[in-house]
Amino acid sequence: MHVLVVNAGSSSLKVRLLGDADEVIGTVDLPADTSGFDVAELSAALDDWPRPQAVGHRFVHGGTQFSGPALIDDEVMEQLRAITPLAPLHQPKAIAGLEAIRQLLPDVPHVACFDTAFHTTLAPGAYTYAVPAQWRETYGIRRYGFHGLSHAYASARAADLAGRPVSELRTVVCHLGAGASLCAVAGGNSVDTTMGFTPLEGLVMATRSGTVDPNIVLWLQQQAGLSAQDVAKGLEREGGLIALSGSNDMRDVEAGVEKGDERSILALDTYVHRLISSIGSMIASAGGIDALVFTGGVGEHSPIIRERVAVALGWAGITVDGALNSQAHSDLEISSENATARTFVITAREDLQISGEVRSLLG
Ligand SMILES: Nc1ncnc2c1ncn2[C@@H]1O[C@H](COP(=O)(O)OP(=O)(O)O)[C@@H](O)[C@H]1O
Numbered sequence: 289m290h291v292l293v294v295n296a297g298s299s300s301l302k303v304r305l306l307g308d309a310d311e312v313i314g315t316v317d318l319p320a321d322t323s324g325f326d327v328a329e330l331s332a333a334l335d336d337w338p339r340p341q342a343v344g345h346r347f348v349h350g351g352t353q354f355s356g357p358a359l360i361d362d363e364v365m366e367q368l369r370a371i372t373p374l375a376p377l378h379q380p381k382a383i384a385g386l387e388a389i390r391q392l393l394p395d396v397p398h399v400a401c402f403d404t405a406f407h408t409t410l411a412p413g414a415y416t417y418a419v420p421a422q423w424r425e426t427y428g429i430r431r432y433g434f435h436g437l438s439h440a441y442a443s444a445r446a447a448d449l450a451g452r453p454v455s456e457l458r459t460v461v462c463h464l465g466a467g468a469s470l471c472a473v474a475g476g477n478s479v480d481t482t483m484g485f486t487p488l489e490g491l492v493m494a495t496r497s498g499t500v501d502p503n504i505v506l507w508l509q510q511q512a513g514l515s516a517q518d519v520a521k522g523l524e525r526e527g528g529l530i531a532l533s534g535s536n537d538m539r540d541v542e543a544g545v546e547k548g549d550e551r552s553i554l555a556l557d558t559y560v561h562r563l564i565s566s567i568g569s570m571i572a573s574a575g576g577i578d579a580l581v582f583t584g585g586v587g588e589h590s591p592i593i594r595e596r597v598a599v600a601l602g603w604a605g606i607t608v609d610g611a612l613n614s615q616a617h618s619d620l621e622i623s624s625e626n627a628t629a630r631t632f633v634i635t636a637r638e639d640l641q642i643s644g645e646v647r648s649l650l651g
């Protein structure tokens with residue numbers, strides 16, 4: 289079965305056609321802004337490729353309704369639309385992509401695969417926010433966690449590379465892309481993760497602030513007179529690296545640091561500080577660490593960040609080999625010989641995770 293995989297991230301729409309053995313037959317990456325993407329360009333690409341027998345769509349948020357892949361019909365579409373306000377940077381693009389591709393390929397099954405599904409194994413103590421019962425019960429306020437498709441794939445791939453069953457490993461996955469999150473995986477299950485009710489919590493990201501004191505939000509509105517929209521924009525689209533350095537691209541930040549630019553130095557220090565302290569917290573949640581995994585655009589391509597993390601986490605038995613780290617092509621182990629916890633660089637392959645879920649759902 290050929291599976292077309294559609295991954296609507298915050299900054300792009302990535303489309304892959306995978307063959308019977310999951311080999312990549314076709315690739316198209318379209319920039320996606322708030323107004324959507326170029327359907328004509330997508331349609332031209334699909335015309336050039338063999339016809340897929342199924343389509344898998346990445347959905348960032350599955351709410352409490354979806355704990356695994358779902359075959360799309362009108363009722364599922366309604367439920368997906370209802371979840372949109374929980375992931376405003378992602379869900380509108382995923383729905384636009386789904387609607388466009390359903391029109392181009394009306395006769396094949398379409399399956400929604402969810403970032404949140406991998407985190408449905410979180411224990412109540414890990415997903416509960418200590419807020420009034422009415423908020424939790426009426427509004428479903430809880431930690432959902434995201435990037436689950438990537439965390440699931442990368443943790444399983446690390447176990448493969450380590451030559452150990454996933455059931456024996458305590459792994460921390462660092463998915464560092466435009467959006468970024470960590471996941472503590474113990475025995476193959478997600479036991480903790482840094483993103484929360486929405487993909488805004490946790491690490492410093494390209495344009496998202498990550499965790500801030502919630503009273504900052506209230507203070508800005510109640511004392512400084514900012515509107516809710518202004519605050520949302522500052523946290524989601526004008527926060528993170530772009531707020532600190534002026535660029536949302538880690539390559540620019542690193543180039544700035546090279547030149548001694550003070551804003552870039554502060555951006556990198558803030559990014560790395562939050563990353564290290566959060567990995568420490570994930571190690572505690574996993575009950576220790578056997579494998580540390582870097583994935584996503586920054587995780588795969590930034591030796592500087594991997595090096596700074598490894599130096600800071602020597603206490604956890606993590607040390608990386610300088611030469612391996614600086615050459616790293618994925619997928620590769622970069623641990624030094626004396627490391628007691630192993631470090632891997634793994635290419636993010638949400639497409640493979642999605643095609644696997646589509647194949648197993650459709651039998
Ligand atoms: N060589 C590199 N060094 C540092 N960062 C990089 C490099 N290449 C890409 N990146 C970062 O990766 C980010 C994109 O990550 P990616 O996982 O592809 O994004 P998305 O979250 O949209 O899927 C870019 O914004 C850029 O900051």
Ligand SMILES: CC(=O)OP(=O)(O)O
Pocket residue numbers: 296297298299348378403434435465466467468487
């Ligand atoms: C959940 C999320 O932030 O996704 P992305 O990194 O693709 O923006």
Ligand SMILES: [Mg+2]
Pocket residue numbers: 297465466
């Ligand atoms: Mg991504």
